[in-house]
Amino acid sequence: MEENHTRKESLAKNYGLSEADFEQIKAKGIALDKIETELLLFKSGIPKIYLERPATLGDGIVKLTPEQFQDYAHSFDAKKTALKLKKFVPASGAASRMFKFLNEFLNDFDHENETINAYINRKKDKNLPIFLAGIEKFPFYDEIKSVVKQLYPDYYSLESHEKSYRFIKLMLSTEHFDFANKPKGVLDFHKYPSHVATPVEEHLNECAFYAASNSVSHLHFTVSENHQNLFTSIIDKVKDKVESKTDTKVHISYSYQDQSTDTIAVDMNNRPFRNEQNKLVFRPGGHGALINNLNELEADVIFIKNIDNVIQNHIHEITLYKKGLAGILLELQQKVFEILNAIDSRSIGENDTEEIIRFMKQQLNIDVLDDFYKYTLENKIDFIKNKLNRPIRVCGMVKNEGEPGGGPFWVRSFKGNVSLQIVESSQVDTHNSEQASILSKATHFNPVDLVCATKDYQGQKFDLTQFVDQSTGFIVHKNNKGIDLKGYELPGLWNGAMAKWITVFVEVPLVTFNPVKTVNDLLKPAHQPQYEN
Known part of the structure; x- marks a missing residue:
């Protein structure tokens, strides 16, 4: 209590926080030490990550044959x-x-004085022509066109560019479809002969293929509270159908990003930013805040996948690689548990430590400094237990084909330890030519394809918040009604939030990675009807 009072005085003195501010902070459930830490971070800056080298095949990324993946998948099925x-x-x-x-088009298109082609030429827009050329292939085309025709009785007499303009306007209008303001998960992604499916339905369907045991699966969505009804509405419509088709009972649960993980914003002088009502401004902490949601889950194996990475075709191929990653996870976990149980039973000798260290280095990518070999047996065992008694993640990695986002690297810490990490380009000092060169040599990309084990060798859940590298957050530059501000994003969920996990990277084929970053991605073969499954 005394410490909190002292911190309150410090924040009031150094940052001008008032009693009203402290009440606002308390209402959000944010601890004062968190506020103080974030404000200090804005002043000191966040050190960039030091890349040692890219993780490559045979040096941080495991390459398996299809037959080996089959073996691991069978092993997973057996367990x-x-x-x-x-x-x-x-x-x-x-x-x-x-x-x-498309929003930029609506904002900048001079509807009265130019055609869409004139706009495309004026703006040198490469995306709009693709959208228009494939417009009839979008899964939502029929529904939107039907409403356009109802609203505009003269539809058939309109010129084609006018039809397209009204289609786009209706699609994004807040009074009608409002696609840009809805969560990706509830939009139409895939057209089937009998219906159109959203990512929510596709994830539900996928569960039966690789995330079910004893015909039961558990699917957890993190959603914004004001959109949960959109998810439940879809699930109410499709759940029985999916369960009947797959003979699998799927239990659905939801969680929200806790507002206590929001972070304080500052102005360009690193003073707390205030809105027009003179209230402090807080921003969501980014996907790194979801480590708290993950921490609440009760499961032996957790598959993590982004909402937009679903596929209309090749589900059996996707299943093979998901199960394969899980099989690798369980095999490694079994070996780790055997070592930890042997430590508890005091059956580890000096000779055993050499074999264990070899396993840690070669299969778990754990760095062991030369000083280790000078330790007493007791200290060696303490080191081994500390390094092995951690959550485990096996991450699929795809070949880098220029997609934006994080990649696998060997990273050197300030203490000199080297570890495998998923690194975003914003975490790297690209002004340093050596670091920029290493970044550019990444051979693989992180598709967010993780299989995780979050229980220890005694069956207890780890406290995942204890394995976060707090120094790997992001300072971001944003704008609030025309005024520049800075925000702090927590260490990313698969970046710094899992930095201290046991980490294994495995190459998986590109067929497993089919994100929808722009609406035009829905025109790619992975999202177009083939009906092969």
Whole structure:
């Protein structure tokens, strides 16, 4: 209590926080030490990550043959009946980026004085022609066109560019379809002969293929509270159908990004930013805040996949690689548990430590400094237990084909330890030519394809918040009604939030990675009807 009072005085003195501010902070459930830490971070800055080298095949990324994946998948199938499986899908993000170029078109198109072709030429817009050329192939085309025809009785007499303009306007209008403000998960993604499916339905369907044991699966969505009804509405319509078709009972659960994980914003002088009502401004902490949601889940194996990475075709191929990653996870976990149990039973000798260290280095990518070999046996065992008694993640990695986003690297800490990490380009000092060169040599990309084990060798859940590298957050520059501000985003969920986990990277084929970053991605073969399954 005394410490809190002292911190309150410090924040009031150094940052001008008032009693009203402290009440606002308390109402959000945010601890004062968190506020103080964030304000200090804005002043000191966040050190950039130091890349040692890219993780490559044979040096941080495991390459398996299809036959080996089959073996691991069979191994997983043999073990899963004793396990509770869960799929974790971050799904709170709005689809605004998907429709960014279309919103720009509506804002900048001179409807009275130019044609769409004239706009395209004026803006050198490469996305709009693709959208218009494929417009009839979008899964939502028929529904929107039907409403356009109802609203505009003269539809058939309109010129084609006018039809397109009204289609786009209706699609994004807040009074009608409002696609850009809805979560991606509830938009129409795939057209089937009998119906149109959303990502929510596709994730539900996928569960039965690789995230079910004893014909039961558990699917968890993180959503924004004001959009949960959109998810439940879809699930109410499709759940029985999916369960009947797959002979699998799927239990659905939801969680929200806790507002206590919001972070304080500052102005360009690193003073707390205030809105027009003179209230402090807080921003969502980014997907790294979801480590708290993940921490609440009860499961033996957790599959993590983004909401937009679903596929209309090749589900059996996707299943093989998901199960394969899970099989690798369980095999490694079994070896780790055997070592930890042997430590508890005091059956580890000096000779055993050499074999254990070899396993840690070669299969778990754990760095062991030369000083280790000077330790006493007791200290060696303490080191081994500390390094092995951690959550485990096996991450699929796809070949880098220029997609934006994080990649796998060997990273050197300030203490000199080297570890495998998923790194975003914004975490790297690209002004440093050496670091920029290493960044550019990444051979693989992070598709957010993780299989996780979050229980220890005694069957207890780890406190995942204890394995976050707090120094790996992001300072971001934003704008609030024309005024520049800075925000702090927490260490990313698969970046710094899992930095201290045991980490294994495995190459998976590109067929497993089919994100929808822009609406035009829905025109790619992975999202178009083939009806092969």
